[in-house]
Amino acid sequence: MNTLERRIKEQARALGFELVGIAPATPADGFQRMREWLDQGYAGEMGYMHRQAEARRHPDSILPEVRSVVMVGMNYKPALDSYSPAPVARYARGDDYHQVLWRKLNQLLEWTKSEMPHCCGRGVVDTAPLLERDFARRAGLGWFGKNTMLLNKRLGSYFFLGAMLLDLELMADPPHEASHCGTCSACLDACPTQAFVEPGVLDSRRCISYLTIELGSPIPDELREPMGDWLFGCDVCQEVCPWNRKAPPGMEPALQPRDDLTAINLVELLSLSEEQFRQRFRGTALMRTKRRGLLRNAAIVLGNQRDPAALPALHQAVSDPDPVIGEAARWAIGKIHSQEPRT
Numbered sequence: 001m002n003t004l005e006r007r008i009k010e011q012a013r014a015l016g017f018e019l020v021g022i023a024p025a026t027p028a029d030g031f032q033r034m035r036e037w038l039d040q041g042y043a044g045e046m047g048y049m050h051r052q053a054e055a056r057r058h059p060d061s062i063l064p065e066v067r068s069v070v071m072v073g074m075n076y077k078p079a080l081d082s083y084s085p086a087p088v089a090r091y092a093r094g095d096d097y098h099q100v101l102w103r104k105l106n107q108l109l110e111w112t113k114s115e116m117p118h119c120c121g122r123g124v125v126d127t128a129p130l131l132e133r134d135f136a137r138r139a140g141l142g143w144f145g146k147n148t149m150l151l152n153k154r155l156g157s158y159f160f161l162g163a164m165l166l167d168l169e170l171m172a173d174p175p176h177e178a179s180h181c182g183t184c185s186a187c188l189d190a191c192p193t194q195a196f197v198e199p200g201v202l203d204s205r206r207c208i209s210y211l212t213i214e215l216g217s218p219i220p221d222e223l224r225e226p227m228g229d230w231l232f233g234c235d236v237c238q239e240v241c242p243w244n245r246k247a248p249p250g251m252e253p254a255l256q257p258r259d260d261l262t263a264i265n266l267v268e269l270l271s272l273s274e275e276q277f278r279q280r281f282r283g284t285a286l287m288r289t290k291r292r293g294l295l296r297n298a299a300i301v302l303g304n305q306r307d308p309a310a311l312p313a314l315h316q317a318v319s320d321p322d323p324v325i326g327e328a329a330r331w332a333i334g335k336i337h338s339q340e341p342r343t
Helices: 004-014 031-039 047-051 097-115 132-138 186-190 208-214 221-227 274-281 285-305 308-318 323-338
Strands: 019-024 068-075 121-124 159-166 196-198
Touching: 004 019, 004 068, 004 097, 019 132, 068 097, 068 132, 097 121, 097 159, 132 159, 208 221, 208 285, 221 285, 274 285, 285 308, 285 323, 308 323
Parallel strands: none
Antiparallel strands: 019 068, 068 159, 121 159
16 A cells, blocks of 8 residues: 555655654653652753753653654664774764755655645754653664663664654654663773663763763763764764674765864864864764864873873973863873873
């Protein structure tokens, strides 16, 4: 039967979304769990999580007339991926995924309107107040792993989620009820900063992705060495996940690694002005951390690497107008001069 639901899914796949499912637009299953997580302080400095908390209760905060949520997933796993050390998390090595997904979601919405001229809808990515993992699980796309990420048997966890909210009453897919993690705790055990309070509960304040991207203030001293070489984000809990070992590579060219994002010279980063930073990283996810965050992170990574060749650039960075960058540079200089063996 060539139903509208089936045609929407076919069109989504034609646009490059490997995963697609439909969920009813009812209150988010995990809303209360999110409120408890916020009450524990696990969101750290992410004040927007508190400000938008109530809006995440129901998708009608985004589209008042919403009746159905079409959830999609797009694979971003690099085609050539040896899991060799790299300073940038895999999701951020290509073009800004927000722009890629928004463009395709808008195309899907326009197609849907061509089929149902009187419908209204909205395509959203992770900047909208939607508990997207909840609706993805409800749409049958996967289950919550112990590292809190959505896992899919075929794609693992290297995929972005997007949603198309519609005022149409569509037939929903069966939710994904089972978990397929079993007794595996690889992601919990491998976390360099021990950011997982328990399976399925992340303390963002200890997560390297949060520290390198969301945190605007100095990174706590005790978490700097565990950051290792991560300049932006972290993939450790995904790298060790068995479901990612045989996951296929992504097919969207815009999400494949760019040379300028996989071979970043940390010493050169320290000399970037605000304008140079914007020119260099415009159109990429690295804009998220701002100049302050990226140069602060670069200094800490150089300190962790204990390379004396970085000292001239670090000494120059000490006098940076931004005190957070200057403090991180002083810390790195101290680590290099200490000649302590790297842990």
